[in-house]
Amino acid sequence: MIKEQYIGLSTIARKEVSRIFRIWIQTLLPSAITMTLYFVIFGSFLGSRIGQIQDISYLDFIAPGLIIMSVLNNSYYNVVSSFFSAKFSKSVEELLISPLSPSMIILGYVMGGMARGLLTGLIVTIISMWFTTLSIYSLWVVISTIFLTSLLFSIAGFINALFSKKFDDVSIVPTFILTPLIYLGGIFYSIESLSPFWQTLSKFNPILYIINTFRYGFFGISDIPVFESLISIVIAIFILWSTAHYLLRKGFGTNL
Amino acid sequence: MPKRNALEIKQLKKFYPNGFPALKGIDLTVKANDFFGLLGPNGAGKSTTIGIISSLITKTEGTVKVFGHDLDSDQQNVKRHLGIVPQEFNFSIFETPMQILVNQAGYYGVPFRVANTRAKELLELMGLWEKRNSMAGGLSGGQKRRLMIARALVHEPKLLILDEPTAGVDISLRRLMWDLLQKLNKDGLTIILTTHYLEEAEALCKNIGIIDNGQIIQNTTKKELLSLLPSESFIIETTKKLPKTISLSCTQHQTLSDNSIEVQLNTEQNLNDLVLELNKQDIIVKRLSAKANRLEEVFLQLVEDPK
Numbered sequence: 131m132i133k134e135q136y137i138g139l140s141t142i143a144r145k146e147v148s149r150i151f152r153i154w155i156q157t158l159l160p161s162a163i164t165m166t167l168y169f170v171i172f173g174s175f176l177g178s179r180i181g182q183i184q185d186i187s188y189l190d191f192i193a194p195g196l197i198i199m200s201v202l203n204n205s206y207y208n209v210v211s212s213f214f215s216a217k218f219s220k221s222v223e224e225l226l227i228s229p230l231s232p233s234m235i236i237l238g239y240v241m242g243g244m245a246r247g248l249l250t251g252l253i254v255t256i257i258s259m260w261f262t263t264l265s266i267y268s269l270w271v272v273i274s275t276i277f278l279t280s281l282l283f284s285i286a287g288f289i290n291a292l293f294s295k296k297f298d299d300v301s302i303v304p305t306f307i308l309t310p311l312i313y314l315g316g317i318f319y320s321i322e323s324l325s326p327f328w329q330t331l332s333k334f335n336p337i338l339y340i341i342n343t344f345r346y347g348f349f350g351i352s353d354i355p356v357f358e359s360l361i362s363i364v365i366a367i368f369i370l371w372s373t374a375h376y377l378l379r380k381g382f383g384t385n386l
Numbered sequence: 387m388p389k390r391n392a393l394e395i396k397q398l399k400k401f402y403p404n405g406f407p408a409l410k411g412i413d414l415t416v417k418a419n420d421f422f423g424l425l426g427p428n429g430a431g432k433s434t435t436i437g438i439i440s441s442l443i444t445k446t447e448g449t450v451k452v453f454g455h456d457l458d459s460d461q462q463n464v465k466r467h468l469g470i471v472p473q474e475f476n477f478s479i480f481e482t483p484m485q486i487l488v489n490q491a492g493y494y495g496v497p498f499r500v501a502n503t504r505a506k507e508l509l510e511l512m513g514l515w516e517k518r519n520s521m522a523g524g525l526s527g528g529q530k531r532r533l534m535i536a537r538a539l540v541h542e543p544k545l546l547i548l549d550e551p552t553a554g555v556d557i558s559l560r561r562l563m564w565d566l567l568q569k570l571n572k573d574g575l576t577i578i579l580t581t582h583y584l585e586e587a588e589a590l591c592k593n594i595g596i597i598d599n600g601q602i603i604q605n606t607t608k609k610e611l612l613s614l615l616p617s618e619s620f621i622i623e624t625t626k627k628l629p630k631t632i633s634l635s636c637t638q639h640q641t642l643s644d645n646s647i648e649v650q651l652n653t654e655q656n657l658n659d660l661v662l663e664l665n666k667q668d669i670i671v672k673r674l675s676a677k678a679n680r681l682e683e684v685f686l687q688l689v690e691d692p693k
Binding site for chain 1: 440441442443444461462463465466468470472474475476477478479480485486489490492493494495496497498537
């Protein structure tokens with residue numbers, strides 16, 4: 131039984147990873163191009179006028195945020211688009227009629243999302259090395275933040291796909307919720323530079339905690355407490371996983 | 387030791403969220419190694435029943451057991467025994483037939499190497515080996531149907547359910563698929579078939595259930611079902627122009643053209659008497675054919691007037 135589930139899980143994961151490489155122009159290349167443009171425009175052109183933030187050059191300051199942004203976005207998009215496409219083409223029925231447990235189905239897709247998220251994170255990190263002089267302050271914070279973030283947003287993407295009934299629904303959350311939260315999450319600035327009102331408001335943005343924790347891993351500085359932030363991500367993962375599992379087990383978004 | 391039933395359905399009900407009662411409490415038993423035909427008009431509840439058995443549709447009430455495993459308490463074992471060929475194509479058009487089969491086997495826990503071997507055998511059996519590396523979206527309708535049958539067999543199920551598998555398939559291919567299904571059934575596989583081609587059900591099925599308006603209105607052997615037919619219609623073509631009046635004592639008849647008539651025989655009457663009577667009137671029978679498939683006539687009578 132365990133072996134059966136393991137083979138099923140590795141089948142989904144293998145299928146998802148091969149999909150990432152099969153359509154690499156859609157999955158891997160855009161992040162590389164977009165992030166290069168961010169480094170060139172915000173970093174090199176504008177950054178030289180901005181100077182330093184918290185004693186760090188502007189290019190170095192934005193690099194961790196850009197890496198984690200690509201991880202987060204790609205993890206989310208991979209799962210939501212892949213699972214929704216399977217729903218749309220009805221090929222998801224191949225999985226639903228099989229003896230695979232809901233946990234294995236979710237985990238298989240999440241592994242695909244994490245593979246893409248971490249791969250694009252690696253690509254963006256390599257690109258950033260042309261522009262910045264990043265050094266790591268705390269390796270375990272860097273690694274745990276990147277893994278947990280990728281896991282969290284892969285699960286979130288899965289839930290989005292369960293709720294989606296048409297292609298428009300796939301992009302509503304990323305466009306109207308995720309993108310504003312990412313841009314207002316302190317990738318390009320420190321919340322110390324904001325007025326007290328906006329500082330308080332920013333603290334309700336969960337992405338702020340992820341970006342600052344990841345940045346702490348490189349520079350040892352953060353606008354928020356790092357350990358509490360990592361605990362919060364773990365709690366959020368648990369809540370979203372339970373939600374995704376409950377919805378899939380009940381056939382929400384997949385069964386009639 | 388008596389064989390376990392392949393499928394046992396009791397008081398199965400399904401009400402869709404809009405209140406539509408798709409199934410109104412059906413009971414159905416299919417014995418192991420049966421070739422069972424589930425017939426019914428469009429919207430009768432056939433696909434809903436199959437959807438519930440395959441866990442794609444959530445039932446409202448009732449029990450479903452596959453080889454003794456309960457769908458509610460032992461769903462994974464139910465799924466292990468089932469192979470489903472749905473009505474609509476439901477595979478990724480961006481994958482190749484080989485990938486589709488190997489992945490499907492993987493979902494059932496078949497190791498990669500074994501899955502590859504089985505996929506090769508099934509693709510060869512279905513005449514799809516040449517297309518193994520083509521995108522599934524580019525296959526013809528018949529090839530897609532065969533791919534879905536191969537996919538349903540790759541994990542070696544004990545119960546194969548086919549929802550109109552030959553819809554849109556040309557006659558020669560349909561005959562090939564019939565041969566294949568009969569061979570699989572002979573080898574021990576239990577098969578449940580829904581089809582709109584009643585000659586298909588008549589040719590293949592041992593037992594037949596008829597579902598209409600969410601209820602099973604007949605569930606019996608094919609032989610018993612055909613015995614319900616009170617009369618059969620035949621078309622007779624003659625060598626010469628027919629006389630204006632024909633007297634046939636044994637049956638009702640009507641003239642269709644100058645050299646063809648339609649006659650109706652009940653179950654006690656035989657064709658030989660009819661031909662002899664025509665011969666006596668100097669009418670020579672050139673050709674004789676059944677007006678409609680026998681099962682089709684029973685089906686129409688039952689569905690139009692279930693009483």
